[in-house]
Amino acid sequence: MSAITDIPQVRTLLLTDLVDSTALVERLGDTVAATLFRAHDRIVLELQQRWRGRLIDRSDGLLLIFERPIDGLGFALDYVRGLRDLGREHKQTLQARAGLHVGEVLVWENSVDAVRLGAKSLEVEGLAKPLAGRLMALARPGQILLSATAEPLAHRAARELGERGELLVWKSYGRWRFKGVPEAQEIFEVGEPGLAPLRMPSHTPKAWRDLPLWRRPVALAAETLLLAGLALSGWFLTRPQPAIAFTERDWVVVGDLRNLTGDPRLDDSLEQAFRISLEQSRYVNVLSDLKVRETLQRMQKKADAQVDRAAGSEIALRDGARALLLPTVAEVGGRLRVSAEVIDPRTQTTVYAVTADGKGIESALGSIDDVTDQLREKLGEAMQNVQKTSVPLPNVATPSLDALKAFAVARNMASTTGDREQTLGLYRRALQLDPQFALAHADIARFYASNGEVARSLEEWRKALAIPQRLSPQEKLGIELMVMQHDGPDQYFRKADQYLALYPDDYRTIGRLATNTWHQRNDFRAAEALVRRTLVPQYERVALSHDTVGTYLLAQEKYDAALIEYRKARDLGLSAYAEYYARAFDVRGQHAEADKVYMASTSGRDGWKGEAAVVTWLDRGQPADAAKAAQAWASKADADGDALESLRARAAIASLAVLSGEGDASAAVRDLLAALDAKGAEAEAIYPPVAVELRLYAGLLAGSRDDRAGVDAALRRTQDSAVVRDYPTVGQLQQVVLAEQERLAGKPQAAIARLSPLAKRDTALVAVHWALMRAAQASGDKLAAKAQAEWLATHRGRVFVEATTAEVLRFFNIAVSGEAIRNRARTGG
CATH class of the missing domain: 1.25.40 (Serine Threonine Protein Phosphatase 5, Tetratricopeptide repeat)
Incomplete structure (x- = not known):
C-alpha cells in the first residue's frame, strides 16, 4: 500500500445517490436493469471526462472529486439532465440527490497490488467527505445542495456554463445542524427551473434547521402577543436615530486626517494607519486613495486638494460610496484623542462619531485600532468578525511612527510623481527604522512590478512573506497569490478562487486573474467575464478595465464592440496601452487609423x-x-x-x-x-x-x-x-x-x-x-x-x-x- 500524504488538499467533493435504485431493479428485472445501468455508466464516464472529475467510489451513488467547484456543479447539473433523458428512454423516473462541498481532504493512491486485491485506485478521507454526505442525504429527489464554502465559488464561475449558467436559480435555505458536525452550516440549492425541486429540504433525524429560540413555535406564540401590546406604545416612545443604510461590502471614503496636535509626525502616518486598520474588514470596502485623487481631478480640483466634508461627500456620491469618514487626532485634557465622524454624503450631516483616548503619542496606533473597530461595529459588522479579522496596527504595519511616516510619504509619492529614487529611498528609510516592516517590502514589490522589473518585485514579495506575523490575513493571501503567478497555474487559480471568495471586491486581483486566464488558458470568453466584474465606479483602474474588455472582445473577432470599449477607456482618461486599440484597425487593414491612435498614446509617442x-x-x-x-x-x-x-x-x-x-x-x-x-x-x-x-x-x-x-x-x-x-x-x-x-x-x-x-x-x-x-x-x-x-x-x-x-x-x-x-x-x- 502507498502511504497517506500528510498534506491536506482543498478539493471539491460531489456525492450523489440514485433515488429508489433497489425498487427500480425489482420493477425492471435484472437483465433490463443491467442494460439501463450500463447506459447510466456511459453517461457518468462521459461527464467525468467533460468536467475533469475522478470517480472515487460508487454503489447506488457516486463519490467524485474535482479541482474546481464549477466543474462539480457542471457534472451534477448534466447528471440530473442525463438521468431525466435516460429515464424517458426506459419509461422510468430517474432522479438523484446530490451534495457538493469544498474542503480539505487527504488523498492517496493505493498500490497496484492493493487494487488487484479489490481496493480502490484512489482514496479520499477527511471531514469534508461526511459533510458532503450529509448534504446529499438531506436533498430532495433531483435536488443539488451546496455548502456555504462551495456556493460562492461556483456562483462566481457560473458564466463558464454558458447561457445555461444565466438561467440557474440559486436559493439559500439558512443554517442547518447536522448530526456529528459541531457547527451549524448554511446550505444552498442550485438548479434549472423545471428540473430542480427548488424547495426547502425536509428535516431528517440527522439534519434540522438551526432556528433561534425566538423563532421556535412555542416562543413565537408568546412573542406575537407581547409584540402586539408593545408596538403602539413603542411608536410614541421612540424616534428613529440618524443612520445610514449600510450593508455588507458597501464602500466608504476616508477623508484627510485633521491633525490638531501640531506634531508633524502624525500628519501622514496616522491617516495611512487609519486606512490600513480599516482595510482589514471584509465587511467595509474602502475607496482607494488613488481613486479619491482621480475623482478629485474629474471634479476639476488638484489631486492633492484636501478631502474635507464637502469634497469627500461629493466623491462619495460620484463613486457610489455610502459614507464619508473624517478622522481627527487632538490633545484633549492632556490625553491624545483619536476620533472619526461618519458623514451621510447626501446631507453632509454627521450620523455618529466614535473616539478613543490614550496617554502620549505612543498610544495613537492602539487608539486608531479601537476607533476602526467601533466604526465597523456601528456600520453593521458583527463584533465577533471584527475581533476575528483585526490584527493590531503595530503587528500588521509597524510600531514605529517614524517608519510609518516614511512609508506613508513613499506610498503617496509612488502614486503621484512616481520618482523612482525618492520613492525607493523613503521605503528603504522605513525599513531601516523597522527591518520587520513587511508592508514596506510589499509596496516596494508593487513599485517594481509597475515598472516591469519582475525579478526585483518577486524578491521583495518573498521578503514580505518571510515576515508573516507582520501581515494581515488579506495582505498575506494577496502576496502569496502574486508569488504563485510565477508557478503552476492550477494552484494559482485555486488560490485565487479562495481569495476572491473572502475578498470579492479586490478588483486588482480580479484583473490579474483575467490576465492569467488570457495568458495561461487562452480563454478570452472567461477572461472577459472576469474583467467585466471590475467595471464599477469604485475601481481606480476602471478605464484600464474598459481597455482590457476591448482586447478580449478583439480576440473574439467582435471588432465594433472592442472599439466601443477602447473609446470608453480614452473618455475616462486612459492615455497608455494603445497597441491593441491600434490592432482593432489593423485587422481591417486601416493602418493609418491604427498609427493615429497609437501615436496619440503615451506609449507610442516615439513611434x-x-x-x-x-x-x-x-x-x-x-x-x-x-x-x-x-x-x-x-x-x-x-x-x-x-x-x-x-x-x-x-x-x-x-x-x-x-x-x-x-x-x-x-x-x-x-x-x-x-x-x-x-x-x-x-x-x-x-x-x-x-x-x-x-x-x-x-x-x-x-x-x-x-x-x-x-x-x-x-x-x-x-x-x-x-x-x-x-x-x-x-x-x-x-x-x-x-x-x-x-x-x-x-x-x-x-x-x-x-x-x-x-x-x-x-x-x-x-x-x-x-x-x-x-x-x-x-x-x-x-x-x-x-x-x-x-x-x-x-x-x-x-x-x-x-x-x-x-x-x-x-x-x-x-x-x-x-x-x-x-x-x-x-x-x-
Missing part, C-alpha cells in the same frame, strides 16, 4: 518600437523593417541585462528568418537555442515556463521548414518537463510540435487525430489550426485544409491578441495568417 514594431511591420508586409526592429529590440534587452526580453527578441529574429526569409534561418534558430542555453535558467527564475515554451517554439519553426531533426530535438529537450503538464498553452504547443513530427514521419492521419479535438475548442492556439491545415494537406484532404486556411485568414483578432506564457507566438501567428490571406487572394476564395 513603433520593440515588439510592437516587429508585429506592425510583419503584418504590413515589410519584413525587412520588422527584422531591423527585432535586432534593435535584442540590442536594447542585452544592454539592459534583461534575459527574458533578450530571448523573446531572438525568437522574433528567428521567426522572421524562418517565415519571411529575412536572414539565415538556420543561423537564427541556432542563435535562439544558444541564447536559451545561456540565459534560460535566468529567465526561468522569473517565469518558469518561458524556456520550455521557447524550445517548443523553436520546434514549431523547425516544423514549418520541414526540419525533422529540429522538431525531434525540441521534443526531446522538453519531454519530461512539468511545465508541459502544468501550463495549458505550453501543453497545446507540444501537441502541435508532436503533430508536426507525425506529419514529417508520413503519418498525417495521426496528426489530424491528435489536433482535431483541440481545434474544436475556443481555447485552441492559432498554431493548432495551422498544423491541422498542414496535416490535412499532407493527407490529401483539400476541403479540410481549406477550412483551416480560412480560419487563419479570418480570425485576425485572435492572431494579434494571443499571448501565451512567453508571448512569442504572435510572430508566428501573424506570418501564417498573412500567408493564408495571400493564398486566398491568389486562388480567389
